Structure formats: structure tokens, C-alpha cells
Amino acid sequence: MAAIGALVKKVWSIRRFLVLLCTPLVLLPILISLPPKEGKCLFVILLMAVYWCTEALPLAVTALLPIILFPFLGILPSNKVCPQYFLDTNFLFLSGLIMASAIEEWNLHRRIALKVLMLMGVQPARLILGMMLTTSFLSMWLSNTASTAMMLPIAIAILKSLFGDKEASEDLNRENGENQASLQQNKLYTVPTELQFLASPEDNDLMEEKEVAIEISLDLKKEEEYRANIWKGFLISIPYAASIGGTATLTGTAPNLILLGQLKSFFPGCDVVNFGSWFVFAFPLMLLFLFLGWLWISFLYGGINLRGCRKKKSERRADAEDRARAVIMEDYQKLGPIKFAEQAVLFLFCLFAILLFSRDPKFIPGWASLFTPGFVTDAVTGVTIVTILFFFPSQRPSCKWWFDLKAANTENVPLLSWRKAQETVPWNIILLLGGGFAMAKGCEESGLSVWIGGQLHPLESVPPAVAVVLITIVIALFTEFASNTATIIIFLPVLAELAIRLKVNPLYLMIPGTVGCSYAFMLPVSTPPNSIAFSSGHLLVKDMVMNKNSSHKVIEHCSSPWSSIAGPPLSSLSLCDVHVTTFFFTG
Template sequence: MNNIKQNKKKYIGLLTGIIFFLLTCIFPAPESLNYKAWLTLGVALLMASWWLSEAIPLPATGLVPLVIFPILDISSIKQTAQGFSHPIIFLFMGGFIIGLAMQHTGLHKRIAYYIISKFKKGPKSIIFGFMLGTAFLSMWISNSATAIMMLPIALSIITVLNENKIKPKNNNFDKALVLSIAFSATIGGIATIIGTPPNTVMAAMLSELYNYEISFVDWLKIGLPTSIILLPIAWIILTYLCFPINSETIVKDSIIKNKIKSLGKISQDEILVGVVFIFTAFLWISRKWISSLLENIIPIGAINDSSIAILAAIILFILPSNEKNKKRLIDWEVVQKIPWGALILIGGGLALASVISSSGLAAWIGALSSNFDAISIILIVLLSVAIIIILTELTSNTATASTFIPIFGATALGLGQDPLLLIIPATLGASCAFMMPVATPPNTIAYASGHINITDMVKAGVWLNITSLIVIGIIITLILGPVFGVELNKIPIWVN
């Protein structure tokens, strides 16, 4: 039955997108809009319909601009393809390779078990330990990979408790633990610019549309506080509000100790990957300081977050492995596991965003948005976040971000505001959908475990969605101005 509904949704989305596109080809453009911008609107509506309905695979929709824009003479193939070679693509690629190296050597498990082992006072503490470990890993590894890795660890603890009959008759501990993996994987990804696709899409589109760079450290200043606030709130919602856990559930220290013991002594490969990881994080954090220090030797701007990520990847290919049958820490066979589709999806979004700007469509949307002047800008910000959260519950957060970030940027300009005022909260909102299994990969993975049903997820997720909206509002009010220099009713110089 679900498959029939899904297929129906896909066919409707496929046809809707084609109809939107054909209408712009058949009917003339409005007087205030040039014909290229009108056709671009048709392509944008087609891609949005296909992305939101997943009519075809998301990366496949990302390839649409490479075909349609040159044919319609909107943009040449050379110009369109530039979106697929944007520096942000290589930042994400380097981040993926670092994450794969951690998984390949087993370092990610050692980090997770170590963090969990520090929380041994009771079931609620154990859940918080899982959440902390999951969130930390999700800052550096994709949230789906983190959830896939952490869930079996959680399930093994649930199995031992069931076998030893040391848990109460209700399944609150099971449900809270499984959902804690999903929620913390998503929350942890918010913290860094490489932690989740919406963050990377946002950074890439700001660079493409406005030539504005958000560095790793810049985003950390707003993403990390958001994660730090949401993580304990999610824990409270799970263990106190929705699935109360009493002291009958006791997780023995020996369970975690046996898991750590099974990993054996830390290997040379794990140590080397850990050193590269710390070295990369240090360069990301101190990049601007290093650039200013070496400005007489290396041109300003030569060192950026993308080049640092690729440097780390190259080092991992060079460093020797101490394991049998392995010459280097990673090889190309390992790197082939990179989610290349995500990179193509981002490239397609950038190609579309570039033409939305260059064709004049963004300016037209901005002019229409000026009609909302009478509404409080704070209300508009919160409404934008709410829309993104609701849409993300029904479709991919990457697709939602790719579709709406250019629109929100143009809307902000039409209201005489800094584009960051709508783009950053919308980006945060794209990672704050917790109610539905389809909302995020970690939610899907948790649901597939069989330990929770949709009612359980909605029960906890609705509270976390509402809380996220409030937290984002507070974060934007307190941090956006000091960190990014955003001022109300003022368009920054860099927009031009």
C-alpha cells in the first residue's frame, strides 16, 4: 500500500514539473520579467517538483540544468557545468574522505565507545552518552553513516538487557535509545559546515549568488551553539517527557567494557587517521590566522576550507598502513563509497541558483516580496523556518534547502534585508525535522530497526520541532548580528 502511495506521489510530481515547465514555454513572460528569467522559472519549478516528490533520484534531477539550460540558450554548457566544480563540492568531498578513513580504520567506534563509557550512572545517563557520541561523530561524518554505525551498538545493549531481564516491562528505554541515535545524528550535523548537506548547500549558494564566503569557523559559531542547546533538550524530551525511564533499567559497565575490549589495542592506522583529523580541524579553525601570517609567502585566499579538506585527503592516500594487505591508510576502493550523488545534487542546485541570479529571476522575486513590508521581519523569519521544517518532514532536507535557499535570499533582498537573515535560519530549519521517518536518513534508519513506530517518532518529534523553532529564533536574535554583522533593514555591501 505504501509503495502504491509513493509511486502515485512520484508520478504526480513528475507530471506537475513537466506541466509547469511547458506552461512557461507556451505562455509569454510577464511584462516585468525577461524571457530567459521566465524560462528559468519553468526549469526551477520542474526541478522543485521533482526534488520534492523524488519523482526521479535526487542527483538525477541535479543533472537537469546541464541539458535544459544550453538547449534553451539560458546558459552555455561551460557556464552551467561550473556549479559542479565549485570549491564547496571539494570541501564536502574531502570531508567525506576523512569520515571514510575513520570508518575504515575503526576509529569512529573507538571514539563512540569511549564517550559512552564515561556515562555509567544509569539508563538516562547511558542514553545521553550515546547522544553525545553520536552528535560528535555526526559533526565530521555524514549523519546517515553515523546512525548506521551507532544503531547496532545501541541494539546490542537492548538485546543484552532483554536476555538478562534487567529492564521493565515497557519498552521506553528501547524507544528512547533508538530515537536518541536518530535525533542526535541530525542535531550533531548542524554544528559544522560539513556535518549535513543543507549546511554545505547554503555555503555554496552564498558563494555562488553573492560571492560571500562562510568559513568553517564562522558557521561553527552559530551551528555549535544550536547543537549544544538542542541536544540536552532532545534528551529531556525523550527520557522525561515522552518515554519516562525509571531506575529498574540498569546497564552494566561490563557491556561497554566488553565492546571496548573487542576492539583490541588502538592500531597505528587509527592513530594516524586521528592525527590527520586533528590537524585538519586545527587548519580549519586557524586558517585566517595562518593566511595573515604567511601573506608575504602565500597569496591571501590561497588557503581555504576546501583546499584544507583535499590536502587531508591526499595525506591519507600517502601515509602508509600498518595493516596486512594494505599499502596506505585509504585507497581508491574505499573512496568509491563516497555518496557521489550528494555532490551531483549540490552541483545541480548551484547551477540552478547561478542562473536564477544571472537571469534576473532573483531580482523579480525580490521585487514581489516587497509587498510583505508590513509584516514584522521577525515573524517572516519564524514563518520561513516553520515552512522549511514542515516541508522537510515530507521530503529530503537537501532538496528543500536546494530549492528554497535562493528564494529566501531573493525574498530578503526584496524586503530590504540582509539575505543571511532568512537563509541561515532556513538552513538550520532544514536540519530540524524530527517527526517522520522520511524526514532525514537517521529517522529512516531508526524506524527500520523495528523498535519504534511512526506514533513514537511523531510523539517525540513534534515537541522537538516546536522547540527547534524557538531555539533557532533565539540563536538568530542573539548571534546572527555579532557573528555575521547582520543589521535589520540594511543590505550589506557584499551583496553588490
């Protein structure tokens, strides 16, 4: 047995290397059994899917494989593959990441977070709501991981001021245990008879003291359970809000931009999905999911009293809330008065959002109509604004400086340096996006998408509403074990072809799949925000699973709005017509 155990450990230590070598060999029959070009493309896609799911190679390195394999296998020439890695969609995402770097550089995100928490109040349910609102807003613009990493220390500081740290909880447990032991030794649970009461008034007084001791012990136990539940509620709410908030904007999370890029690849005539139209559609859904998530977390972990009666607040809890309020105020005061750089970044951030919303809102002419049609995209808007960050001064300009010959002639420091952008921007995400677009291009050029469509004909009898529910469940489960980005890259080509087979608009299936992909709530490994919260040591896997079960019902419920774009049967690939526009701005 010892030898077998040692062998298993050796195999486990080289598992990634074994996956790298064995996966191509296992997938070789695909090259033989399928038509040549379609089989080669499917071979590459499945190979990348396995590597992404197992992380046998870094995710960004796996995304580069089409540059190697597509030309060698005769699927696509290099001059068609490489441009997919720097489409305008990638530059839109890059501009969002650079703007997020400037916000983080000047601590604007922390000021916003603390201000919201000050406004929300320090009762646990309100604080959880404040945490979720702040985290979701930040994750609309920052990455989900950065939003979680920033909010979690704030939450832990507040929790420690409310309830103390883990050592204090252990002391409370120990005190509770000692009280219960002393009660058992003194036989406090024996019921006195009427004769005992009449015979000894002193014993009667002693019994009353014992009953009070029992009540104190039970109160301590309830208080400890309350503390543990509030800790869990706080820590779970932050990564969940980050994942939910990222769905509200195109730049909030990578799967949204992959949807946009693959739509342009498969359906070039589709131009209704842009930053503004996506926000009008997704932001109300984000608020709905956030509110339902807050209710569910508060119900599970004691933040809300649903019994219809307000219990009297104990002095201990009142003091704890005062301490929490003081912690938030102290952190906010440490930031000092708002600086000129913060004001400048806030102004440019608001300008960034307004210009993206108003470029081409569809229901009215946008400012892009002043230029040559089709020339100005969201990427042009984003890159224009973030370029200003690299030369706009971080100190307030002064006219007196020009006339003061003794003033220091120091060079102005811009709002963001390129060195800082290099350090903070996750460049690997850009390569992941490019890998997804390259896969979509390969599916289109090789004819694999048409071949997949031919294999899906048994599903033509499935009602579209049922298809939406099944797709959402499958993708939401699959993304628990694989990267959200990799998951949506794999599924979107299949969803596009399935929509054609079902004779519905592709957005009817592709949008629920994309949104469902971001709802990776169940496991610590599902998404980096979950891992960050889980690493705090106060959460168990079962705590996350309890919340995931309810989220499936919420996502499935949202299949009903898609009926407004299921619309009439589609006869061509120019699928994105007035029905989709009507859905985005009225449905």
C-alpha cells in the same frame, strides 16, 4: 470495485513515469505567462523541485538537469553551467567524506563511541546522553546516515543486555496476563468484612497473599512499560542526535555547504562564512539543541525521574545494568589495543580540523595570511590533508627493515585506498550540491531572483522576527516530505531576495532556514537516519511526532540571536560586513 482497485494499482505502479511526463505539461503555462528568460528558469526550477520531492528520477540525476535544460532553453551556456558542479565548496565536502572513509576503515569511530559510553555509565538516562553525544560528534564529520547506521547496532546490543529481546518482552507480557487471569478467577479484588477476618484467620492470611500477588502483577506491568519506553528513547535519540550534530560544521551536512555556495553566487563580497566562523556560531547552538532534546526524550520515555525522589533500584535493573556494562566492555576489548593506523588517522583528523578552524578565523589573522590573499581556501586545506591518507603507511615504519636483507619486501599499505574511497564516498551528494549551485547561477543570470524579489513586495511590511519564525516553520515542515538538500536548494534563492526586500542582512533569514532544514524529526521518510531507526520495529510514527512538536518551539526560540545581524538597512549587495563578523564571534 475490483476493476477500479486493479486500475488504481496499475496507476500506482507507474506513478513515477506519470510524474515524469505530466509535470512538464502542467508547468507549460509558466513559459507563457512570465517574461521569457525568467519563465524558462522558473520552469526548470519547479520541474526539478517536483522531481526531487517525488523522486521520479534519482536525486543525483535530477541534479544534472540544468546541464541539459539551461543550454537548450537559452538560460546559460554549458561552459557556465558545468563548472558549478565542481566549485571549491564541493571539494571541501569531498575532503570531509574521504576523511570519514578513513575513520570508518580503521574503526576509529567505533572506538570513540564505546569509550564515551564507558565513561557515561549504564543508567538509561546517562546512556541516552552518551548515545546522543557520541552520535552528534560523529555526525559532525561523518554523514548523518553513517553515524546512525554505526550507533544503532551498539544501542540494540545494550538494550538487549538491559531488557532482553522482543521475545523476552512477550514472555513477560504473557506472564503478566496469566497472573491477572488467576487473580480474577480467585476473586482477589473482593473486599473482606471485619466478621470474615475474625471468623477465619486462615482466610486473613490468604487475603494477604492475594494482595501481594496483585502488587507483583502491577510491578510486572510497570516494568514492561518501562522497558518499552527505554527502547523508544534509545532508538529515537540516535537519528535525532545525528541530525542535530550535522549542523555544527560546514561539512557535517549538505545544506550547510549549499548555503555557503549560494552565498558566494548571490553575494560575491560575502566572505565571513567559512569552516571556523560557522563552527563558532553553530557549535553552541548544537549543544543547546542536543541538551534540550536529551531532556525531552528522557522526560517522555522514563530515563529521568523528575519527581524529586530517587526510587530504590530493583535487583532486576541492577543486574541488567551490569550486563549492559559488560557488553560495552566486551565490544571495546574486541577492538584490541589501539593500532598505529588508528593513531595516524586520529592525528590527521585532528590536523584536518585544526587547519580548517585556524585558516581564517576572522577575529585574528589565520595561517592563510602567510600566502597570497584569496588563494588558499578551505577546499585547499581539506584536499591537502586527505591526499596524505593515500600514501601514509598503515604500519609503523621501521629503520631495521633497511638493514635486514631477509625481511619481507612487501609494499606498504596506505591508510586509505582509492578503491575503498570509491566504495564508501556517496558521490551522488557531490552532484546534488552541484545541481543546487547551478540552479542558483541560473536564477542570478536569468534575472529570476530579481523577478521573485519584485513579487515579494507585499511581505515588506512583515517584521523580520516574524519572517524568521514563519520561514523556519515552513522549511521544517517542508523538509519532512522532501530531501533536506532539495529543500534548501529551492528555498535559499527566495530567502535571499526576501531579505533584500525586508532590508535585512540575508544571513538573518538564510541561516535559520538552513539550520531548520536539518531538523527533519517527524516522519520516518523525512531523512535516512529516521528510516534506519524506524526499521528496527520498535517505533511508531506517533513516537516521532511527539518529539517534533517540541522541536519547533526550540528552533523558533533561536530567532532572537539573529537580531544582532538584522542591523541597519542594506543599501547594496555587499551585505556581509562587520555586523555579520560581530555576530559570528560575539553573538
